[in-house]
Amino acid sequence: xxxRRPEVIELLRQAQSGATERALAGVEAALERIADxxxxxxxxxxxxxxxVRGIAYHCLGDHRAAAIVAEDLTQAARSAGNAxxxxxxxxxxxxxxxxxxxxxxxxxxxxxxxxxxxAEADLPGPDGEPLAAVTAYAGIGRCYLILRLYEFAQPHFxxxxxxxxxxxxxxxxxxxxxxxxxxxxxxxxxxxxxxVDRVAEAAEQEAAALxxxxxxxxxxxxxxxxxxxxxxSLLAACLSVHVGDPLHAAxxxxxxxxxxxxxxxxSDESFARLYEARALARAHRLPEALDAARQACSALxxxxxxxxxxxxxxxxxxxxxxxASDGEIMAYGDYLALVLADQRERTLDLARSVQLLERLRRxxxxxxxxxxxxxxxxxxxxxxxxxxxxxxxxxxxxxVGVAVIDVDDLKLANDWRGHEAGDExxxxxxxxxxxxxxxxxxxxxxxxxxxxxxxxRRPGPDFGAVGDxxxxxxxxxxxxxxxxxxxxxxxxxxxxxxxxxxxxLAMYEAKRAGRAGRAVPAASTPSSEAxxxxxxxRV
Numbered sequence: 001x002x003x004r005r006p007e008v009i010e011l012l013r014q015a016q017s018g019a020t021e022r023a024l025a026g027v028e029a030a031l032e033r034i035a036d037x038x039x040x041x042x043x044x045x046x047x048x049x050x051x052v053r054g055i056a057y058h059c060l061g062d063h064r065a066a067a068i069v070a071e072d073l074t075q076a077a078r079s080a081g082n083a084x085x086x087x088x089x090x091x092x093x094x095x096x097x098x099x100x101x102x103x104x105x106x107x108x109x110x111x112x113x114x115x116x117x118x119a120e121a122d123l124p125g126p127d128g129e130p131l132a133a134v135t136a137y138a139g140i141g142r143c144y145l146i147l148r149l150y151e152f153a154q155p156h157f158x159x160x161x162x163x164x165x166x167x168x169x170x171x172x173x174x175x176x177x178x179x180x181x182x183x184x185x186x187x188x189x190x191x192x193x194x195x196v197d198r199v200a201e202a203a204e205q206e207a208a209a210l211x212x213x214x215x216x217x218x219x220x221x222x223x224x225x226x227x228x229x230x231x232x233s234l235l236a237a238c239l240s241v242h243v244g245d246p247l248h249a250a251x252x253x254x255x256x257x258x259x260x261x262x263x264x265x266x267s268d269e270s271f272a273r274l275y276e277a278r279a280l281a282r283a284h285r286l287p288e289a290l291d292a293a294r295q296a297c298s299a300l301x302x303x304x305x306x307x308x309x310x311x312x313x314x315x316x317x318x319x320x321x322x323x324a325s326d327g328e329i330m331a332y333g334d335y336l337a338l339v340l341a342d343q344r345e346r347t348l349d350l351a352r353s354v355q356l357l358e359r360l361r362r363x364x365x366x367x368x369x370x371x372x373x374x375x376x377x378x379x380x381x382x383x384x385x386x387x388x389x390x391x392x393x394x395x396x397x398x399x400v401g402v403a404v405i406d407v408d409d410l411k412l413a414n415d416w417r418g419h420e421a422g423d424e425x426x427x428x429x430x431x432x433x434x435x436x437x438x439x440x441x442x443x444x445x446x447x448x449x450x451x452x453x454x455x456x457r458r459p460g461p462d463f464g465a466v467g468d469x470x471x472x473x474x475x476x477x478x479x480x481x482x483x484x485x486x487x488x489x490x491x492x493x494x495x496x497x498x499x500x501x502x503x504x505l506a507m508y509e510a511k512r513a514g515r516a517g518r519a520v521p522a523a524s525t526p527s528s529e530a531x532x533x534x535x536x537x538r539v
Contacts, residue, residue, distance in 0.1 A: 001112070001460050003214060003266070003274055004030070004045045004048075005048070005131050005170060006089055006170070007026075007030065008030075008048045008049060008052060008131070009131070009171070009173055009174075010026075010054060010224065011026045011027055011030070011049070011052045011443040012052045012173075013173050014026065014222055015052055015055050015059055016059060016177070016183060016314075017227045017228070018137070018227075019060050020056045020060055022194045023051065023056045024051060024056045027050075027052050027056070030045075030049050031046065033131050034046060034049075036038075039096070043465070044080065046076050046080075046088070047073055047076045047080065047082055047085035047088070048131065048132070048135075049079045050069055050072055050076055050089075051071040051073055051085070051089075051092065051135065053069050054069035054070050054073060054092045055065045055092075055219075057069060058092075058095065058096065058099065059112040061302070061303070062097075063096040063099050064100075066092065066095075066096045067093055067096040067097070067100075069092070070089050070090075070092040071089075071093065071098060071138055073085065073088070073089035073092060074086060074089035074090060075480065076089075077078065083122070083124060083134075083343055084124035084128050084129060084133065084136060085132055085133035085243075086122075087119060087122045087123055087124060087136050088132065088135050088136050088139055090115075090118075090119050090122070090227075091119050091136065091139035091140055091143065092139065094112070094116060094119060094143055095139065095142060095143055095146075097112065097115075098112065098143060098146050099146070099303060101469045102533065106388060112147075113350060113354040114349050114354055114358065114439070116140070116143055116144070116147075116354075117351075117354045117355045117357075117358035118142055118358055119140060119143075120241075120355070120358075120360065121362055123136050123137070123140065124447055126162060126163050128165040130163050130164075130166070130170060130171060131170070131171070133160075133163045134159045134160045134164060134171060134174050134178070134378070137156045137157065137159045137160035137163070138156070138157065138160050138177075138178065138181065139319065140156050141154075141156035141157045141160070141181060141185075141411035144156070145181070145184070145185055145305070146190070146305070147347070148188070148192070148305075148307065148344050148347075149344075149348055149351055150185055150186075150188065150189040150350060151348060154182070154185060154350075155184055156338045156442055156526065157181045157182050157221075158182070158183065158483065159180055160174070160178050160454070161175075161178050161179075161182075164178060170295045172219075172220070172222065172225065172298075173224055173225055173228070173468075174403055175219055176216050176225045176228040176229060177224075177405060178276075179212045179213070179214075179215045179216035179219070179232065180212070180213075180216050180228060180231055180232060180235070181193065181237050182208075182209075182212040183209045183210075183212035183213040183216060183232070184209075184235075185204070186205045186206070186208040186209035186212065187205070187235070187238075187239065187271075188305050188307035188308065189205045189207040189307070190202040190203075190205035190206040190209060191206060191307040191308065191310070191311040191345070192307050192341065193313075195310065195311065195314060195341070196337055196338055196341045204244070206305070209235070209239050210235075210236060210239040213233075213235035213236040213239055214220060214227060214231050214236050215232075216229060216231070216232030216235070217229055217232035217233045217236055218232075219232075223300055223347075227260075229258060230256070230259050230260055232252070233315065234256035234257060234259075234260060234268055234271075235257045235268075237249065237252040237253045237255075237256045237275075238253055238271060238272060238438045239272075239275075240252075241253075241275050241278050241279040242278075242282075245275045246260075246279040246280065246282040246283040247279070247280075247283050247285075249275075249279040249282070249295065250276050250279040250280050252271050253275055253276045253279065254276065255256045255264075256271075256272070257269065257272040257273075257309075266297055269295075269299040270295075270296045270300045270301070270304060270308060270312055271294070271296075271300040271308060272296075273292045273295040273296035273299060273312075274292075274293065274296040274308070274311060274312050274315055276292045276296075277289045277290070277292035277293040277296060277315050277316075277319065278315065280292060281304030281315075281319060281322075285356065285392040286319060286322055286323055289319055290316070290319040290320065290323055292496065293312065293319050294314040296312040296315065296316070296318050297312050297313060298310060298414035310337070310340075310506065314337070318404065337512050347352075356488050371383060372384035372387065374430075374444070374445040376398060376426060376427065376445075377426055377427050377429075377430035377431075377445050378427075378430065379430045379433070379434060379443045379444055379445055379451070380442065380443060380444035380445070381444060381445060382444065382446050382447060384444050385446060385452060388442050388444070388454070388496075389497060391491075392493040392494065392496055393494050393496075395522040398456055398492075398493045399454070399456075399457075399490065399491070399492065399493070400453045400454060400456055400490065400491065400493045400496060400499065401454070401465065401488065401489070402450070402452065402453070402454050402455075402489050402490070402496060402499040402500055402503045403453040403454075403455075403463075403467050403470055403486055403487065403488045404430065404450065404451070404453075404486070404487045404488075404500065404504050404506070404507045405433070405451040405452075405453065405470065405474065405484050405486050405507075406449055406450045406453055406483075406484060406485050406486075406507050406511070407425060407429065407449035407450075407482055407483075407484055408446075408482065408483045408484060408485060408511065409424070409482070409483075410422055410425065410426075410449040410482065413425060413481070413482055417527075421481075425478065425481055425482045426445070426449065427476055427482065428477050428478060428481075429450045429451060429477070429478070430445065430451065430476070432473050432476075433451060433453055433470065433473075436469065436470060436473055437453070437455075437471070438455075440455070440456040441453065441454065441456070442454040442455075447521045451539040452500060452503075453470060456493070463488055463531040466488070467486055467487075468487060468489035471484070472499045484513045485507050485508075485510040486507060486510065487502075487503040487504060487506030487507030487508070487509070488503055488506065489502035489503040489506060495529070
């Protein structure tokens with residue numbers, strides 16, 4: 001089968017590097033080709049194409065359209081049974097929510113953190129499909145980065161780097177972009193630390209940012225990575241302003257920025273002008289530095305990281321004060337920076353608590369699931385059946401059908417072929433029953449070699465046909481390795497226990513009959529008026 005992932009990666013590169021309209025056109029053309037080839041042909045790649053469409057709208061600033069695409073992606077992934085892209089769809093929707101609510105950048109609410117913790121718990125493992133794994137890690141990393149929770153964002157970007165290292169040829173574009181993500185993360189973190197005079201920690205973060213920027217710049221020179229490598233060069237130039245000749249650093253920043261502008265990319269102009277202003281200020285060229293700082297503020301995009309916005313505004317104010325020799329104007333800003341730094345720490349503590357609660361909730365659900373699941377076959381156990389009976393008793397008095405399926409002479413199979421062979425027979429029967437179960441049906445192993453199948457879909461006169469289908473399906477799945485006896489009964493939902501007893505008697509009558517086909521209703525069937533009819537079959 002043709003590998004379409006390189007095409008998806010190229011479209012994603014276009015969406016993120018200024019050729020957004022072309023990327024959208026490419027996505028539509030690819031989706032049309034998939035539709036022409038048939039549903040199964042594009043089952044695996046359609047979610048990836050929808051993701052590119054969503055990112056394109058996100059880059060255009062149309063977060064409402066991107067959110068609609070996220071819903072389509074989630075639905076497509078759920079239909080395909082693709083857990084990785086399902087998680088990515090949820091992350092894309094969350095990213096639009098964060099981007100569409102600027103105030104949440106500074107103070108994310110409990111619900112948003114809970115959504116993020118839930119998405120993080122659903123992240124696919126690193127051993128899955130590499131494109132989906134990297135996309136998922138990058139998605140949750142970006143969400144945490146926008147919320148200024150750098151400590152949570154960093155491990156996800158690093159996990160993506162690990163996946164890329166195993167798949168360098170397929171993910172050569174991601175190899176550059178992930179280093180840029182890490183450079184941006186450490187740079188923003190450093191901006192916040194410098195703002196509250198934690199200079200030594202800020203220097204450590206700037207060193208880490210410079211290291212990742214140089215790694216991005218040093219990636220192999222390829223047409224599809226040139227724009228990203230150029231951004232790496234700009235970041236490296238900016239992050240070098242605190243060492244060496246400041247005027248040389250300022251000129252280098254202008255040169256790198258001009259190369260990006262020549263490629264039609266202006267998204268980093270505010271970042272470049274900020275660091276140019278810092279370099280010029282260090283060279284005591286204060287009027288020129290103030291002019292660069294003003295350009296940085298004017299160039300701030302609407303979705304600029306909060307740390308960049310705050311740093312640019314502070315740099316401009318600081319230079320205004322230095323030029324005017326009036327320090328009183330800075331007092332309020334300095335106090336506000338401390339308040340926001342404290343708020344970020346509180347949000348970080350809240351996010352840790354939300355993560356812990358989400359893990360505890362998942363663990364509780366897992367333990368509860370284990371308590372109601374048969375360990376051998378994966379269907380419900382006797383406890384699950386009793387809980388199901390209680391739920392039916394408290395609901396409407398719907399008609400219901402009950403089938404009891406019992407393996408004939410399972411002990412002989414265990415003795416002749418070993419217990420593993422007997423266990424496999426039970427697993428095959430469970431899988432066969434589950435394949436026939438609908439949303440309103442219930443399957444459980446009551447113990448030993450006995451299963452129960454409860455249906456609210458086709459009770460009454462039609463349930464005998466369901467029993468036939470069950471018997472035929474199980475017999476086909478076993479391929480002659482064993483035979484089963486099936487008894488069925490139908491009645492009202494409030495009397496499932498009585499129906500189970502009736503179906504059980506019918507099943508034993510089938511065993512005694514020792515032949516395929518239907519038997520007469522069991523003579524000992526209780527409450528025949530309520531149960532209506534009991535049928536048995538042995539196959």
